[in-house]
Amino acid sequence: MGTMNERASLPSQGKGLLVRALGFSLALLGVYLLADGGNSAETSTEKEDTMASLSGVKVVMIIAHENFRDEELLETREELLDAGASVAVASSSRTPATGMLGARVTPDKTLQEIRVDDYDAVIFVGGTGAQEYFSNRQALDLARQAYEKGKIVGAICIAPSILARAGILRGKRATCWSGESGTLLANGATYTGRPVERDGRIITANGPSAARQFGRALVEALSAGVTSP
Known part of the structure; x- marks a missing residue:
């Protein structure tokens, strides 16, 4: 078994890991939305070009x-x-x-x-x-x-x-x-x-x-x- 101090520090470490994981997930979401927004804009432009053709x-x-x-x-x-x-x-x-x-x-x-x-x-x-x-x-x-x-x-x-x-x-x-x-x-x-x-x-x-x-x-x-x- 760990000491009282060691056991007390575990929740704090867990919170740190959770914060880092959440930050990473948000970063990935931002990249996805940026890429998807670009694709949507491209698709919209292509559709407008076709409509005008x-x-x-x-x-x-x-x-x-x-x-x-x-x-x-x-x-x-x-x-x-x-x-x-x-x-x-x-x-x-x-x-x-x-x-x-x-x-x-x-x-x-x-x-x-x-x-x-x-x-x-x-x-x-x-x-x-x-x-x-x-x-x-x-x-x-x-x-x-x-x-x-x-x-x-x-x-x-x-x-x-x-x-x-x-x-x-x-x-x-x-x-x-x-x-x-x-x-x-x-x-x-x-x-x-x-x-x-x-x-x-x-x-x-x-x-x-x-x-x-x-x-x-x-x-x-x-x-x-x-x-x-």
């Missing part, structure tokens, strides 16, 4: 009036909006359109009201309902006009078949929902099967799981001001 850019997304694929509109549009683009939605009617998963969207305009010159990109959204545009003259003309006028043209899921039928995928790499790959091949495209494919000003994607990646590819192309065929 598509300021003034206009995009029109064309959806089926019934059974468009919800994510392919909503998630792709969100990526474009987050980057600062202005996004209009068009369909065969101005009455509320319904997605395969139940989303309801009121289109801003009909296909007849689209002036290609007003937009930097024309995007066709998939879903089973997109078949209404496979032989729709206005839809096919819009795809051709957009491409011929130097716009970015995008399509996802089964919608790349619209581009194929419009004749703008010949000699191009493209992807789509696998069930429509034959249409792409029959119209001269090179089918890759990738989630997202970009060949010049044409960007295609294979379905809803690729919607955000598709949106980011569109943002990248629009930010770069792609002008090559």
Whole structure:
């Protein structure tokens, strides 16, 4: 056993150790907060830069009036909006359109009201309902006009078949929902099967799981001001 003096000194030593440990912990917390604050500022700056990147850019997304694929509109549009683009939605009617998963969207305009010159990109959204545009003259003309006028043209899921039928995928790499790959091949495209494919000003994607990646590819192309065929 220690002496009375030794035993009396132990609490004092313990307090000293506790104070030093607390000081060390506070120092670590300060370093963490400083680093995190720096990261937050960097993230905020990066977000502001991204938001400014598509300021003034206009995009029109064309959806089926019934059974468009919800994510392919909503998630792709969100990526474009987050980057600062202005996004209009068009369909065969101005009455509320319904997605395969139940989303309801009121289109801003009909296909007849689209002036290609007003937009930097024309995007066709998939879903089973997109078949209404496979032989729709206005839809096919819009795809051709957009491409011929130097716009970015995008399509996802089964919608790349619209581009194929419009004749703008010949000699191009493209992807789509696998069930429509034959249409792409029959119209001269090179089918890759990738989630997202970009060949010049044409960007295609294979379905809803690729919607955000598709949106980011569109943002990248629009930010770069792609002008090559």
